[in-house]
Amino acid sequence: MNKRQFLQAGAAAIAALALGPARADGVDPGAVARHYAVLVQAGYDDTLASALALQAAVQAFAAAPAAPALATAREAWRAAREVYGQTEAFRFYGGPIDDGQGPEGRLNAWPLDEAYIDSVRGKPGAGLVNQPKLAITKATLARLNERGGEENISTGWHAIEFMLWGQDFDDAGPGDRSPDDFVDGRAPNADRRRRYLLTVSELLVDDLRRLSAAWAPGVRNYRARFERGGVESVRKMIVGIGSLSRGELAGERMEVALNTQDQEDEHSCFSDNTHRDIVANALGIENVWLGRYARRDGSVLQGASLRELVAARDAALAERVTRQVAASVAAARAIQAPFDREIVGAKDAPGRQRVQKTIDSVVQQSRDFVDAATALGIRRLTLAQP
C-alpha cells in the first residue's frame, strides 16, 4: 500500500462510519439484493432452458449419429455456454452454486484430462467409456468426478464438449470428432459413448434445475434468505464479481495460458470457444454491476444496482467502475479465436497483447470493486484494499 492509498482507505472508513449503512434515494442494499436475485434466477432459468435444448439435440444425435445432428448439438452447446458463462458472476461466495453441496465442480470443472473419459490419440483403451465393467449412471459419474485428481473430470460442460468435439489437433479450428465414434461397429464401445453423452447431459440438467429452484421466488430457499441479507448480500455480490475478475478470469483463465502458451490451459479447448467464455464472464460481471441482464428471449431486465448504490456515496467512483467493466467487455470481445493460437508468440505478438489488455482491465476492475466495497463500508472480502 502506498501512502496515498492508505490515506484514501482511512478516509473511506471515516466516511462509512459517519454515514452508517449504505442507503440512497430509492436504492438501498435490500433493493439491490432483491433485484440481484431476479437476475440470478433469470440467468439460471435461461441456462436451464438452453441446457434442455442441448439435451434434446444430444438425444437426437444419439438416436441417429450423423454429422448434421452432431453439428446441431455442438451449436446447442455453444449457445448454452453464452448464458452459463454469465452466471459465473454468481460464484465464489458459497451460494447455491458452490456451497458445500453446490454442483460447480460437477458442472464446469476444468481443465479436464480427456484420457480420464475416453480414448485419446495413442491410448485407444483409455477412459471410463472403455471400461465395460463400469456402469455408466449419473451416480457413478458424479462419484468419479474429481476422484484421484482435480483434472479427473467425468461430468459437466467440458465433458460434454469433449464428447462432441474430441481432441483438438487443428491449429486453425476446434476438434473434429467423427460421428462414427457413436455408431455401433464403427468404433469400440460406441454404445457406451452414446450412454455417456446422454448421462452427462442429463446430470447437467439435473444440477441446473436445483440451482434454478434455489433461486426461485416466493418459497423458503436460498433466495429468500439472500433477499433478507441486506449489506451482507451486497458483500456477497461483490465477492462474486471481484473473485471472478481477479482469481478466475484474469488468473486461471488468461494469465496461466499466457504463461505456458499451452492449449491444455485453454478453458474450452476442444471447441475453441474460449474467446466466448471470456466475453460471457466479463458480461456477467457487468450485468451484476449494472443490475441489468439481456435474457435469452431478447428481453432486458433492469433494476436497483450496485452502481447506483455506490454512486450515492461516490458518484465519480461509480462512474470509474462502470467505465472499467465496459472496457473489460470490449477488450474481451477483441480477443480472436482460436484462443490457443492467440496466446502463442513473443510478448509483442498481437494476440498476446489483446489477451494481456483484457487481463489488465479485469485486474483493474477487481481493484475498483474493492474501492466500491470500501465506499459502502464493506470490508470482509477475499481481496484486501491494496
Add this chain to the structure above:
Amino acid sequence: MKRLGLAALAGLALAAAASRGAAPDDDPAGILTGGATTVFADGRNAFSFPLATLSDEERTRFAVGNSFFRRNWVEAPSSTAARDGLGPHFIARSCGGCHVQDGRGAPPDATRRPPEAPVALLMRLSVPGLGEHGDVRPEPVYGDQFNPAAVPGVRPEGRVTIRVEPVAGRFADGTRYRLMRPVYGFAELGYGPMAADVLVGPRIAPQLAGVGLLEAIPEAEILKNAADQAAAGGPVRGQPNRVWDDLAGERRLGRFGWKANVATLAQQTAGAFVGDIGITSARHPQPPCTAAQADCRAAPGGGRDGGPEIDERTLGDVVFYQAMLAPAARRRADDPRVQRGQALFHAAGCAACHRPSYVTGESPFPALASPKLAGQRIHPYTDLLLHDLGEGLADGRPDFQASGRQWKTPPLWGLGLIRGVNGHQRLLHDGRADGVLEAVLWHGGEAEPARQHVLRLNRAERDALVRFVESL
C-alpha cells in the same frame, strides 16, 4: 538508496496492516485467523483463495503455481512436454489428486464392495534403525512409501487393504459412542514380500490453507511452547522434532507432516513430487525405484536432456502457491454456544497443545514466499510439537526424533470448512475420526486428562465444544 526506499515501504505496509486489524486489540475474538492476510470465504472454494494482501504480480505467480499444482502429469514420452514424467511408480497424478480443492483427503469407504482404493491416504514404510541424516531407513524392496499405481509396463507395488474394527465407549452421561479403528494390510504385492520388521505409517493429505503462515512462526515461539509445557509440570510435554532439510542443507525444526518430519514447504513439496507423483527435481534427480525394481529403473524419464522432470522455477511456483493459500476468517464467533465451547476448550486443557495464536516472523526462503506473511497475528491452534497420544493412535513408526506414539499437534484452523470444500470431516493422521468429537475421543497419552474432561461433558456442552472448533 534504492534498498532503503524498499525497506521503508515494507515498514509502512506492516504498520498499515497492524492498523487495519492485525493487532489483538482490534480483533479480540480472533476472527482474522490469518491477520491482514485473512479472506472471508466459505463453501467449496474456502481453502483456495490467496492471501488477501497479495500484490498483482504475486497473484499471477499464484495462478501459475496453481495450474501446476492441479494438473495431471502424464507418463513419458508424451506430447505434453510441460507435464511429462509421471511415475514410474506413483500414488496420484497431481498434487490436487489428494489435496482436492486445496483441501483434505478422506479414507475410502471401508463398507463399499468391491473395496475402493485409497487415494489421499498413503502408507509410509520403513524398517527399524536410523538413516544417514537421522531419518528413517526405507523398506528395502518397496522404499519409504507404498505406490499402488504405475505407468504401463511397470508393475504397481500392490494394493492397500483396510478393514475397520469398532471401538465402543460411553460418556459419563451414559451416551454410547463407537469409533472405527482401521487395520491396514497389503495385497497383490508386485515385488514379493516386505521385510518382516516393516513399519507402516498411514498418512492422510491435510488441507493446505495457512501453511505459509505456519512456516513463518518464529522457531523461538515453538521452543517456548516446549519450555512452558515442561515448566507446567503436568502430563503435557511437547517435544520439537529436528529433521534434515535438503534445501537448507542442515537440521531444522520440523513443522509439516503428521510427525513434523519436514521442516519447510519446499522440502515437503519436492518430496511429494518425487514420492507421490514420481516427478524428479534438482534435489531428487532419481525416481524412487529400489534395487529390486528393475522395471521401474528401466522406465523412461520425462526430463529434457536427462534433466529433472520439474524445473526449479516451476517447483518454486508450486511452493509459492501453497504458501500463499489464505486461512479463512472465523465464522459464528458471536454465537453464545460457540463462546461457551471456547470456554470448555480451555477448561478441558485443549489449548495446552492447541495454542491459539502467534505473531509471524520471516519465512525461511524469501524467494518462495511473500513478505505479506510476516508480522501477522495468526490463530492456528497448534504448538507444532510432538506429543505421545497413547497406544490407541500409535502407528509404531518413528520418524527422526518422533516416536511411534508421538504425533504433531495439527492446527485446528479451517477445520469447520472441510465439509464445505471436501464433503467430509475425516480427521487425524489417517482420517479415522469422523468429526471433531471422534477425534477428541481418540486422544490418549498426554491428552488423556483432556479426553476424560470431555467424557464428563453433557450433550449440550459437547455440542458447544464442537461448534467452537468448527468456528475456527
